[in-house]
Amino acid sequence: MAEKGNTGPLRAWHVIVAMLLITSIAAGFVDLEPTVDGFLAERTILYYRPEGAYIVELFSGLQMSIGGEAARIPGYGVAAACTGDGFTAAVVVMAEPYLAVYTGGSSAETAYIGGSFSGLSCSSESAIAASIRGDGTGVLVIYDHRAGSFKMFFLRGLEEELSRHYNPSQNYTRNHPSWGNAVPVAPGLIAIVGDEGVELIRLTAASGKLSILGVYSQSGRTIAYGSLDTKGLIVDLQGGRAVTLDFGHTVRVIAATAGSEGEITFILEHVGSGIDVGVLGEAGDSSYNLTSLRRLSLTKPYSLRGAWPGEGMVWFAASLVGDLGGYRSLAMGIEGFGTGIVGDGERHIARLLPSPSESEASVRTTSIMAEKLSPGVEFLKPTVLKSSTIEPIDLKSRSFRDTRGYSVENVITALASLAPWAALAIASLNNLPPGCPREDYVRGQPGRISHE
Numbered sequence: 001m002a003e004k005g006n007t008g009p010l011r012a013w014h015v016i017v018a019m020l021l022i023t024s025i026a027a028g029f030v031d032l033e034p035t036v037d038g039f040l041a042e043r044t045i046l047y048y049r050p051e052g053a054y055i056v057e058l059f060s061g062l063q064m065s066i067g068g069e070a071a072r073i074p075g076y077g078v079a080a081a082c083t084g085d086g087f088t089a090a091v092v093v094m095a096e097p098y099l100a101v102y103t104g105g106s107s108a109e110t111a112y113i114g115g116s117f118s119g120l121s122c123s124s125e126s127a128i129a130a131s132i133r134g135d136g137t138g139v140l141v142i143y144d145h146r147a148g149s150f151k152m153f154f155l156r157g158l159e160e161e162l163s164r165h166y167n168p169s170q171n172y173t174r175n176h177p178s179w180g181n182a183v184p185v186a187p188g189l190i191a192i193v194g195d196e197g198v199e200l201i202r203l204t205a206a207s208g209k210l211s212i213l214g215v216y217s218q219s220g221r222t223i224a225y226g227s228l229d230t231k232g233l234i235v236d237l238q239g240g241r242a243v244t245l246d247f248g249h250t251v252r253v254i255a256a257t258a259g260s261e262g263e264i265t266f267i268l269e270h271v272g273s274g275i276d277v278g279v280l281g282e283a284g285d286s287s288y289n290l291t292s293l294r295r296l297s298l299t300k301p302y303s304l305r306g307a308w309p310g311e312g313m314v315w316f317a318a319s320l321v322g323d324l325g326g327y328r329s330l331a332m333g334i335e336g337f338g339t340g341i342v343g344d345g346e347r348h349i350a351r352l353l354p355s356p357s358e359s360e361a362s363v364r365t366t367s368i369m370a371e372k373l374s375p376g377v378e379f380l381k382p383t384v385l386k387s388s389t390i391e392p393i394d395l396k397s398r399s400f401r402d403t404r405g406y407s408v409e410n411v412i413t414a415l416a417s418l419a420p421w422a423a424l425a426i427a428s429l430n431n432l433p434p435g436c437p438r439e440d441y442v443r444g445q446p447g448r449i450s451h452e
Contacts (some may be wrong), residue, residue, distance in 0.1 A: 015373055021439050037313065037341045038332040038349065043398035045317045046081040046090070046175050048399075053083035055090055055449070056395060064088040064102040071389035073100060082122035082177035082308065087145050091120050092170070098152070099129045099141045099334065100387060111150045112383040113141050114165045118185055121178035121215065128193055135323060136163030138185050138375070142193060148382050153198050156184070156376035160187055174222055175252060175306030175317065180217025180432040182224075187211040190224060200373040203235060205366070214311040216257050223264060227252035228366070234288075235368050241424040242368035243280060243288045247360045249273075253315070257309040260385055264288070267307045269312045275304065276355045276442035277314065278335035280363070287365045292336050294352040305329070308318045327396075342402055 007033055039048040042057040043063070053066045061074035062081070066088050069430040077090035083089065087103045092110070097117040102108040115133035122128075125146055131139040136159030142151045155162075178184070182192045185200070188210050192199045203210060203228040205228055212235075222237040232245035232253040245268060246252060254275075257264035262282035269275050274295060281291040309315070313333035330349060332342070342350045356394045 001308040012163050027225060035313075036332060036334050037399070037401045038330065038401070039275075039397065040285070040330055040349075041395040041401045042328050043395055043397075044319055045329040045331040046078060046306065047083055047088070047177065047308070047317070048314070048315070048333075049310070050333070050399065050401065051085070053088050054331075054397075055081040055083065055088050056184065058393075061092060062092065062100075063395070064100075064108065065089065065392070066102060066104055069104040070105065070392035071102060071108065072392055073102075073387055075198075075390055076100070077172075078175075078395075079117050079172040080175050080177050080306075082119040082120055083181075084122045084127060084145055085124040087127070089122055089143060091117050091129050091131075093117070095363075096127070096168075097131055099127065099143060100181045101127060101143050101388075103145075104428075106389055108387045108389055109143075109150070110385045110387045111140060111143070111152070114383075115139055116168050116170060117172070118165065119178065119183040119214075121180060121217075123180050123217075125191075126181070128181070128183045128191070131164045132166045132186065134168070135159060136161070137324060137432065138162050138183075138189075139189075140183075140191055140193065140198060141402045150382045152380045152382035154378040154380060155191070155198070155200065156190075156378060158373070158375055160198075162189075171452065174254075174304070175308070176213050177308045178215040178217070179305075179309045179311070180215065180222070180255070182215040182217040182222055184212045184215060184224075187226075190215055190295040192217070192222070198377050200375055201237070202373055202400060204369045204371070205368075208349065210368070211252075213254060214256075214309065218258065218311065221258050223256050223258055225253040225256040225266065232266075233366075233368075234264060235370075236264075239286070240370070241286060241288070242367045243365045244364050245278075246362040246364070247289070248355050255307040255314040257312065257314055259312060263291075263336075265314050267316055268293075269304070271355060275307075275316065276357065277334055277336050277352060278355075288363065290358075290361055290363045293355045293358045294336070294359075295355040296334075297351040298330070298351050299348055299350070303381045304412045394416055432440075 001352045020108040037050040048054045050417045056063050057078050062078050063072045075096050079091040079092040089101045091097050092100045097109045106294040113131045115131040117131050129141045138155030140153040185191050188203045190201045192368040207228040209227045212224050216223045230250040232251045235242045249272040253266050254269045264280040276292050279292040280288040283289050301321040305317040307316040315333040317331040341348050
C-alpha cells in the first residue's frame with residue numbers, strides 16, 4: 001500500500017467545493033437583472049428622465065427641473081407631465097387646463113388650453129396637449145422647442161363624437177403621458193402631429209369597449225395601448241396588428257415601447273392587484289408571443305402614480321406608503337427581461353419576480369379597424385402667459401442606475417443552473433469504469449489511503 005499526503009485524484013467533495021467557488025465568483029458577473037434607471041425623492045414624482053429632467057407634485061403647485069436648473073410654479077394642480085430634450089412640460093389645472101413649459105431660468109411659459117384635458121405627449125423636440133371643449137371641438141396645443149413657441153389647432157367636424165367625452169369635473173389621479181408626436185384625444189381617437197399638419201386616426205373594435213390610454217411613436221413606428229373591455233390592448237398601427245392580453249380579470253396596458261427586433265415592452269396593470277412588466281416578441285406568422293412577464297415587487301406598500309413609455313424602457317412612478325423619515329416617492333424605468341434585485345446602491349427598492357399571472361395569460365391577435373379622418377383643422381395663436389416661479393426646494397432626492405448586482409438571488413440562481421452539472425460530475429466519480437482505481441481515506445488514519 002503506497003503512502004501519500006492529502007493530494008490525489010479528484011473526489012466528490014472536491015467537485016462540490018470547486019462548483020461553489022465558481023458559482024460565487026460567477027454570480028457577481030452574471031447579469032441577471034435588467035437595466036434600470038431611477039429617481040427617489042421626498043415629494044410625489046410625476047415624471048423623470050435620466051438626462052436630469054424631472055417634475056414633482058408639491059402640496060400647492062409643482063416643481064420642474066431641466067439640467068441643473070429648477071423652479072417652483074405655485075397655485076396649480078397637475079393633470080399630467082412629461083419632458084423632452086431641453087424642456088419639461090405639464091398640463092396644470094386651475095379651473096381649466098393650461099400647458100406649462102419650463103426651459104430653465106426664473107420663469108415658465110403657460111399656454112391656455114381650456115375644456116376637458118384628454119392627453120399629453122412629449123418627444124425630443126415638442127410637447128403636445130389635447131383637450132375637448134364643451135361644444136365638442138377638439139383642441140391641440142403644441143410647444144415646439146426648436147422654435148421656442150406655441151401653436152394651437154381646433155379640430156372641427158367631430159363635435160357629436162367628442163362632446164360625449166367632455167368632462168370638466170374629471171379628477172386626474174394618474175399620470176399617463178405618451179411619447180412621440182402622437183397623443184390620445186378621446187378613448188378611440190389619436191392625433192398625429194407632423195410637418196404637414198395634424199392627422200386623426202379613429203380606432204374601433206368589432207365588439208367591446210375600446211379605451212386608448214397612451215401612444216408610443218418613434219422612428220416611424222406608432223403603438224397605441226390601453227384596454228378592450230377587461231383585456232389589455234396593444235395596437236401596432238404600422239404593422240396593422242392588435243394584441244389582447246386576457247387574464248380572466250380586469251387588466252389594462254398603461255405603458256408600452258417598441259424595442260429592437262420588433263419587441264414590445266409594456267407595463268400591465270392588474271387592476272387592484274399589482275403590475276407586471278412584460279415583453280411581446282414577433283412570431284413568424286405576423287402575430288406576437290408573450291416572451292416574458294415579471295411581477296414588480298416593491299419593498300414597501302405603494303400607490304401607483306403613473307406610467308409612461310420611454311426610449312427603450314417603460315417607466316412607472318409610485319408613492320411609497322409608511323416610509324417615515326425616508327424617501328416617499330419613486331420613479332423607475334425598466335426593461336422587460338430579467339429577474340433579480342434592483343437597488344439604489346444602499347438598499348433594495350424593487351424586484352422583478354416571475355408573475356403569478358403568467359400561467360393565466362391568453363395572448364391573441366384581434367381585429368382593430370384604423371380609419372384616417374379628415375377633420376377641419378383651424379390654426380389659432382394661443383394665449384401665452386409668463387408664469388412666475390419661486391426658488392426650488394430641496395427634494396432630498398437622488399438618481400440611480402443599476403445594470404447588475406451581486407445578491408443572494410444571483411447566487412441561488414447560479415447554483416440552480418450549475419446543480420445538474422455538479423450532480424453529473426459526482427455521479428461520474430462514484431461510478432468509475434472497470435479497471436480504474438478508486439481511492440478513499442482509511443478511517444481513523446489521516447493521510448493514509450487504501451486501494452481497492
